[in-house]
Amino acid sequence: MSQIRTEKNLQNITTAHPDGIGGSPLRPDGILKVKGEFAYSSDMWHEDMLWGMALRSPHAHAKILSVDITEAVKHPGVQAVMTYDDIPGSKFYGLEIKDQPALATGKIRYHGEAIAIVAADHPETARRALAKIKVEYELLPTITTEEQCLDPETHGYVHEPSEYKGHASGNIVHSQKVISGLGVTDEVRALADVVIKGDYVVGMQDQAFLGPESGMAVPAEDGGIDLYIATQWLHVDREQIAPVLGLPENKVRLTLAGVGGAFGGREDLSMQIHACLLAQRTGKPVKIVYSREESFFGHVHRHPAKLTYETGATRDGKLVYCDARIVLDGGAYASASPAVVGNAASLGMGPYEIPNVNMLAVALYSNNPSCGAMRGFGAVQACFAYEAQMDKLAAALDIDPVELRQLNAVEQGSIMPTGQEIDSPAPVAELLRRVKALPLPPALDTTHLDVRDIPGALSNTSHGEGIVRGVGYAVGIKNVGFSEGFDDYSTARVRLEVIGGEPVAMVHTAMAEVGQGGVTVHGQIARTELGVERVTIHPANTEVGSAGSTSASRQTYMTGGAVKLAAEAVRNELLALGRKRYGWDYNDLSLVGGKVVSASAGALVPIADLLGDSAIDLTREHHHRPTVPFDKETGQGFGHVQYTFCAHRAVVDVDVELGLVKVVELAAAQDVGKALNPLSVVGQIQGGSTQGLGLAVMEEIVVKDGKVRNPSFTDYLIPTILDTPPQPVDVLELADEHAPYGLRGVGEAPTLSSTPAVVAAIRQATGLALNRVPVRPEHLTGTGE
Amino acid sequence: MRVTFTANGREVEADDVWEGESLLFMLRERLGLPGSKNACEQGECGSCTVYLDGAPVCSCLVAAGQVQDREVRTVEGLADPETGLDDVQQAFVDAGAVQCGFCTPGLLVQSHDLLERNPQPSDNDIREALSGNLCRCTGYEKIMDAVRLASARKCSSSEVSQ
Secondary structure (H helix, E strand, O other): OOOOOOOOOOOOOOOOOOOOOOOOOOOOOHHHHHHOOOOEHHHOOOOOOEEEEEEEOOOOOEEEEEEEOHHHHHOOOEEEEEOHHHOOOOOEEOOOOOOEEOOOOOEEOOOOOEEEEEEEOOHHHHHHHHHOOEEEEEEOOOOOOHHHHOOHHHHOOOOOOOOOOOOOOOOEEEEEEEEEOOOOOHHHHOOOOEEEEEEEEEOOOOOOOOOOOEEEEEEOOOOOEEEEEOOOEHHHHHHHHHHHHOOOHHHEEEEEOEOOOOOOOOOOOOOHHHHHHHHHHHOOOEEEEOOHHHHHHHOOEEOOEEEEEEEEEOOOOOEEEEEEEEEEEOOOOOOOHHHHHHHHHHHOOOOEOOOEEEEEEEEEOOOOOOEEOOOOOOHHHHHHHHHHHHHHHHHHHOOOHHHHHHHHEOOOOOEOOOOOEOOOOOOHHHHHHHHHHOOOOOOOOOOOOOHHHOOOHHHOOOOOOOEEEEEEEEEEEEEEOOOOOOOOOEEEEEEEEEEOOEEEEEEEOOEOOOOOOHHHHHHHHHHHHHOOOEEEEOOOEOOOOOOOOOOOOOHHHHHHHHHHHHHHHHHHHHHHHHHHHHOOOOOOEEEEOOEEEEOOOEEEEEHHHHHOOOOEEEEEEEOOOOOOOOOOOOOOOOOOOEEEEEEEEEEEEEEOOOOEEEEEEEEEEEEOOOOOOHHHHHHHHHHHHHHHHHHHHOOOOOEEOOEEOOOOOOOOOOOOOOOOOOOOEEEEOOOOOOOHHHOOOOOOHHHHHHHHHHHHHHHHHHOOOOOEEOOOHHHHHOOOO | OOEEEEEOOEEEEEOOOOOOOEHHHHHHHHOOOOOOOOOOOOOOOOOOEEEEOOEEEEHHHOEHHHHOOOEEEOHHHOOEOOOEOOHHHHHHHHOOOOOOOOOHHHHHHHHHHHHHHOOOOOHHHHHHHOOOOOOOOOOOHHHHHHHHHHHHHHHHHHHHHO
């Protein structure tokens, strides 16, 4: 397979500009952020605002026999106390299935479910009022294990079949099969010389964005609500909020407040409805800010998973078949579980050509915390399992693990198990080659030991004894954009006018900037397409059409694409104006450096002169190419918009006596199609890789009998700067001709393969099987479960 | 209660402060200084780091009343009104160390303190000094770059002034 670097292959489409696409101009919000002046959702303040707060269930499964708010209402400083009965509109909401009550009604299905809300003059007043609400519960046995969930006759239903929606499938939220080739039969198994079987477990990971769920709802004179909110998708929030408030959508206006990270955890609603309900009730602005503890209960997590894989290969390492079953614990409410299942099923064979496949992915309802979107979205769990299988297969066949992967890697033209052809570059083998070719870090220097270099670091746990190094590799495949027939279009409005004698482009979208740098890219696109220096980014709100979600690695592709379309439309109108006015008959016009330029005749006229006092203001929608749902029984279908690939090499030092791991280096190679902003691309890859590192060695929400045991940053650990190693990144740019500028979504792929690469390195260092993440010290020392 | 102290060189006064309030809450909600951030409010994430009498502290762990008659300097007080951004602030923007930016104020104060004490820190010195500041977006590589850059700029500008 030959691969070439083609950064320049699309330059004929657009005009280069130092601050246009392909450059790394500084973020437009950067100065505000370093000055402490950027207004995050938790920074909202209003003169007569109240503080909202929710009462949450200490139980995971219970009947609510009564709720007595009498004393809470009387508490001085309290302005409103609301329960289920006070909801003016529809009682339920949800991203895909409207199964979640805005406030609990009659039943508690997970630890932390909100029962009542208060508004008070001070957060402490609100806390004290909540403590005065008396709730009588009748505890129910929890339904938390796979066995319990799959046997509702014995253990019951999380949602009774007779409740607000049908449940023909019991506690199953969604399931998806994928069968290709001959499937996996005894005849197929007989074709394999070597068979590897493995059972894998992935723990429940938290997005752990730093900015807590927060926002402010302000009642408006027209009876509507203005909500200032940190979210990933303004319009889908509004779609869910308005019916609960009993308001038409146009009376619920959302403006994006500063977002302190998201990573999928803001796809579902958290405090939005509660703040709006309290604002509606009190007629005053209501601010809600979760504490970190409440945040752990206030958003969905990454699905914990059990994965069973059986992989067959020939003696020379060619994959023959894979049989897999992935069980995802969806928790109490559906959230994004159906789409997560679709991803796990369709991407769960990895970036490999496997002639015969039998896959089943399932998400269950349980009394565990609800799970939904987190960076990687169903592809992360599967990647841990299929990459472990590849390493075991390599060992069984005595083939180099990278070579084995390269031997079976998909490439452009390969057919996925869903029957979908990969119709753009898929440089899986090349990414592995590149990441392997990077120089290795030096060996641990034990003669001049700096404890900060070893596992245990400043805890001063070793002088270098008992420390073993390992190296591991992994590669993954992720989809970009919403799949399975969903038209997640984006809207952009671009306005060109002359301000102070200079042409200025204004870009207005509803895209949630959550830190990824979309606002930077929008400016670059506008500059590239319109040849202007100055670009204004309008605040994101619901005055413009939907931009879809800031998730699925889709925003640069989708809303970036919409900005491109709108800017092109503005340019065409401007040039039409010029043709009309000056009678140009050139076919080689572009906008460069504030001027209309003909490739043959040179600069024709300044944009400012052509435009004069008028403004061109156009809105365009960008739709990706259509996809179709996967067939329910076979999983066949053109289900994904685009595929994206990343490979990792991890180098670890393991203190085998104490079970401590230090990741020494985490190198990545990723194809990004076209790096619109190389600095941000590398930042995305390093940040995504680090979240995968966290899942490998430390991050897990511990749940026992449905109860969350570690809802704090003291007990739920995310990587610190001491836990995180240098991360060399090799960016490959092979254009996807279907995508704007040939780009490929960047954000998620690195989160897939870093976890299995780190664990592969620990396996190499220790010789242990390690079929579970996160790997804990006791797994390495044999002293725990 | 009333608390009187110096915030970013200015005498300030907060009234009706509840005894259980943190310095962080008082800064954010009573004094219009929301730059210090509220990511964990239990001293684990460092996003609320401020100088208290010249030493970096987690302002979420300091009771509001403890700062009576003392000096607090927050991220809003790092930039010089005359000369603009501090080197550390500019370096975070230039190096791509800011994504969502929620950890940034705390990291800036902590990095500023590091470079005051140790103008040419080794990579391990930087990691040790910033190990109490969580960032979820960047994977820390660009933050390392930013502190190295700020160190280089501070050192070169001090050479020039000498």
